[in-house]
Amino acid sequence: MVEKLKQYIGGEWVSSSVAKYTPVTNPATCELLAECPDGGREDVDRAVQAAKAAYEEWRSTPVLSRAQYMFRFKDLLESRFEDLAEMVVKENGKTRDEARGEVRRGIESVDFATSVPSIMRGYKVEDISSGIDETAERQPLGVFAAITPFNFPMMVPLWFLPTAITVGNTFVVKPSPQTPLSMQLVYEIMDELDLPEGVVNLVHGGVEASRAVMEHPDIVGVSFVGSTPVAKIVYETCAKHGKRVQAQGGAKNYIAVMPDADMAASVANIMGSAFGCAGQRCLAGSVVVAVGDAYEPLKAELLKRAASLRVGYGLQETTQMGTVISPAARERIEGMISQGVAEGATPILDGRGKVIEGYEQGSFVGPTILDGVSPEMRVAKDEIFGPVLSIMHARDFDEAVTMINGSRYGNAASIFTRNGKHARDFKYRIRAGNIGINVGVAAATASFPFGGQKESFFGDLHGQGMDAIEFYTDKKILIERWF
Numbered sequence: 001m002v003e004k005l006k007q008y009i010g011g012e013w014v015s016s017s018v019a020k021y022t023p024v025t026n027p028a029t030c031e032l033l034a035e036c037p038d039g040g041r042e043d044v045d046r047a048v049q050a051a052k053a054a055y056e057e058w059r060s061t062p063v064l065s066r067a068q069y070m071f072r073f074k075d076l077l078e079s080r081f082e083d084l085a086e087m088v089v090k091e092n093g094k095t096r097d098e099a100r101g102e103v104r105r106g107i108e109s110v111d112f113a114t115s116v117p118s119i120m121r122g123y124k125v126e127d128i129s130s131g132i133d134e135t136a137e138r139q140p141l142g143v144f145a146a147i148t149p150f151n152f153p154m155m156v157p158l159w160f161l162p163t164a165i166t167v168g169n170t171f172v173v174k175p176s177p178q179t180p181l182s183m184q185l186v187y188e189i190m191d192e193l194d195l196p197e198g199v200v201n202l203v204h205g206g207v208e209a210s211r212a213v214m215e216h217p218d219i220v221g222v223s224f225v226g227s228t229p230v231a232k233i234v235y236e237t238c239a240k241h242g243k244r245v246q247a248q249g250g251a252k253n254y255i256a257v258m259p260d261a262d263m264a265a266s267v268a269n270i271m272g273s274a275f276g277c278a279g280q281r282c283l284a285g286s287v288v289v290a291v292g293d294a295y296e297p298l299k300a301e302l303l304k305r306a307a308s309l310r311v312g313y314g315l316q317e318t319t320q321m322g323t324v325i326s327p328a329a330r331e332r333i334e335g336m337i338s339q340g341v342a343e344g345a346t347p348i349l350d351g352r353g354k355v356i357e358g359y360e361q362g363s364f365v366g367p368t369i370l371d372g373v374s375p376e377m378r379v380a381k382d383e384i385f386g387p388v389l390s391i392m393h394a395r396d397f398d399e400a401v402t403m404i405n406g407s408r409y410g411n412a413a414s415i416f417t418r419n420g421k422h423a424r425d426f427k428y429r430i431r432a433g434n435i436g437i438n439v440g441v442a443a444a445t446a447s448f449p450f451g452g453q454k455e456s457f458f459g460d461l462h463g464q465g466m467d468a469i470e471f472y473t474d475k476k477i478l479i480e481r482w483f
Ligand code: NAD
Pocket: 147, 148, 149, 150, 151, 152, 156, 174, 175, 176, 177, 205, 206, 207, 210, 211, 225, 226, 227, 228, 230, 231, 233, 248, 249, 250, 251, 281, 282, 383, 385, 411, 450, 452, 456
């Protein structure tokens, strides 16, 4: 009998009020893992009421005590590290090592939250006028929520929850219905923390649950991560309902390779960027721009390495690339490759129709390299979110910059070069929020904000780092005079 997932509300596991459930399947084996409730307004409201009821007592719990929960949380996550990684593999399809990396990054966000007592300080200036002092104090705001995507089901919610609650808010997570199990396990672990009831809550569901979150009058702010069309909806709807919002969207990340780059080292790095997590990363390198004479050696080295990638089930340690998330995703990705070919690109490595022995029903797409891609093609413009790398050829550095800045997205961009001037100009001129210099995946660590510009981010305060402290607190101004 497959498990029907419950929601975690007010410190208890409770059944959803809805009768409709969607299957959660392992994308490699097609095993039915669980059934996820398609929660809606009633479920969200119950969670928000629990979070609201917990808020006043939680915000007045000393911040040092709140931080202590995070030390214990970290210990418990470490003790379940391999279980968490295995759960990520089973529901998402990435490799075990990629899942371990995800769990490590998730725990780093908990590490960051332990520092809240020293970083949520306000500031004060004496004698702002004669005998008058002025202070800015940081205060939590109430109930926050996160709406999160399938591709990092454990890490992304942890970008938000630990900091939000340690500064004194209470929280509701709505994970992706495609991958709800990693959060289910994280909440089982959090249940052992004995946090006061209602401080953390978990609601399952899709569009209806998201809508209920965005429109709920008692939620003060929403952290969203997902595709650009949905990020736009979330940004607009939350703003309309008077909420703070940070909405991290989709991406189309370019990588420039200069003729002076160390080709072997660069390609080793680009491989991880383009094909890691089967390309289902918002920081995945999607278009490589070969500058001048870099083109031939880059193409040869990429082809050699990508052709030898071992694709398979993520739980097998020898697998180097896992599945994409679902049959629908495979169909969409293969459709985009076909469209690229129809528009004139050459598939020098074609991953369509990939079948893995023993996992014939799995959602596999092999590593794909499209050569001769030009800026007007759909594969150069739209997010593919699969293991597909396009090669474009630029005459010189300036043309590469123009090509990259032509993208409507601005999540990440990298350059591979030995030339400091080009590296500096790249950082200075490229309109993207995360820049890599000889680094293929420029992922901000937990104490830095996760960048994002143009259609990759809607809002002003990013996730993580000091931006998270700003987002989850308000500054109250105190002006005092004593007669
Ligand atoms: P998605 O936009 O389909 O879903 C994200 C979340 O929004 C899920 O919880 C989903 O249930 C909910 N949702 C879906 N449609 C909705 C709607 N119409 N209204 C309200 N809520 C809705 O994204 P996904 O496919 O789960 O994740 C992949 C996307 O996320 C990619 O575009 C990727 O680039 C992006 N992503 C971005 C970042 C970043 O930091 N910028 C990080 C990870 C993933």
